[in-house]
Amino acid sequence: MNNLKDVFLHIHYCNSRKFKEPGQFNAKMARTLNHHELIFICNGKGSFKIRNKQYSIKKGMLLIISPDVPYSIELDSTVPAGVLTIHFSFAGITFNDGKWNVNDNMQAPLGQPVQEIKEYYHIEEQFQKLVDCWNEKLPGYEFSARTMFQQLIIEIMQSRNKQSQSYGTSLKVEKIIQYMHQNINARITLPELSKLVHMTPAYMSRTFKDTTGYTIIEYFNKLKIDKSKELLIEGNKKVKEVAQELGFADEFYFSRMFKKSEGITPSQFNSRIVHGI
Structure with a gap:
C-alpha cells in the first residue's frame, strides 16, 4: 500500500442505512460508479459480485469498489439489514524539492474488494462517527470527516495486519519502534535489532515493512x-550540532535526509520556520 501520508482523500458523500425489521431495505442493487466506494456491512447477509467473482457477505465485512467497475449486491430480505457507506476519490500528494506533485493514478489505499474484519466493533464505531459527522454538517465538517476517514483507514490497516500476523509479531514491531525512540541519538544496526526481538534480520525487515509501510532505516530516519x-525550533542549535546529537554520520548526510523528507534543507527550515526569514 502507498504511504497514507501521501494520500489526499476527498469525500463525495456518506450514508447510513440501518433497519430493525427485515424487508425494509432495497435488497438488490447493481451499478457502476465513477468514484470509489467503501461499504461496511453492520447487519445482514447476502452476496456481492464484482469482476465476475461472487462473494458471500455478512456482518463485519468491508466491500471496496473502484471507479468504473460494475458490481451488484443482494441482501437476504429475511434478515434485518444495515450498511454504512463512504463515496470518495483520492490522489497522491507529495512535496519534494520545494514542489508539490500530484499522482491521481495511485493504487487503491484499501486493498482487496472484499475483506472480513474479525474484531470489527471499533471499526464500526469509527465508521459511524464519520458518517454522523458528515450528516450533521456542522462548521468544518468536511475537514473533520476527512481526518476521521484517515483514522478509519489506519484502523482497517491495523486490524488487517493483526489478522495476517500473529499478535506476538505485532508486539515485536512495537518493541523495535520503542527501542528506536529510546536510542534516537544513537546509531542502531539490523543485527542489534534482530537480537532484541529474536528474529532473523531478513524476516524482521520484511515484517517491519509490511506492518509500517517503511523500511527499518526509513522509519528510524523519519x-x-x-x-x-524539535531541536531546531526549541533548542536554538546549529544544524551541525543537531546532526551530531542525533548520531548522523555527518552534517551533509543529515541535510540530504532532511531535504528528502521535508522538501527543504535544515538550514532553510531554520531560517524560515525558526527565525521567520
Missing part, C-alpha cells in the same frame, strides 16, 4: 528528522 525539527 523519527530522527522529526526530532531534529
Whole structure:
C-alpha cells in the first residue's frame, strides 16, 4: 500500500442505512460508479459480485469498489439489514524539492474488494462517527470527516495486519519502534535489532515493512528528522550540532535526509520556520 501520508482523500458523500425489521431495505442493487466506494456491512447477509467473482457477505465485512467497475449486491430480505457507506476519490500528494506533485493514478489505499474484519466493533464505531459527522454538517465538517476517514483507514490497516500476523509479531514491531525512540541519538544496526526481538534480520525487515509501510532505516530516519525539527525550533542549535546529537554520520548526510523528507534543507527550515526569514 502507498504511504497514507501521501494520500489526499476527498469525500463525495456518506450514508447510513440501518433497519430493525427485515424487508425494509432495497435488497438488490447493481451499478457502476465513477468514484470509489467503501461499504461496511453492520447487519445482514447476502452476496456481492464484482469482476465476475461472487462473494458471500455478512456482518463485519468491508466491500471496496473502484471507479468504473460494475458490481451488484443482494441482501437476504429475511434478515434485518444495515450498511454504512463512504463515496470518495483520492490522489497522491507529495512535496519534494520545494514542489508539490500530484499522482491521481495511485493504487487503491484499501486493498482487496472484499475483506472480513474479525474484531470489527471499533471499526464500526469509527465508521459511524464519520458518517454522523458528515450528516450533521456542522462548521468544518468536511475537514473533520476527512481526518476521521484517515483514522478509519489506519484502523482497517491495523486490524488487517493483526489478522495476517500473529499478535506476538505485532508486539515485536512495537518493541523495535520503542527501542528506536529510546536510542534516537544513537546509531542502531539490523543485527542489534534482530537480537532484541529474536528474529532473523531478513524476516524482521520484511515484517517491519509490511506492518509500517517503511523500511527499518526509513522509519528510524523519519523519527530522527522529526526530532531534529524539535531541536531546531526549541533548542536554538546549529544544524551541525543537531546532526551530531542525533548520531548522523555527518552534517551533509543529515541535510540530504532532511531535504528528502521535508522538501527543504535544515538550514532553510531554520531560517524560515525558526527565525521567520
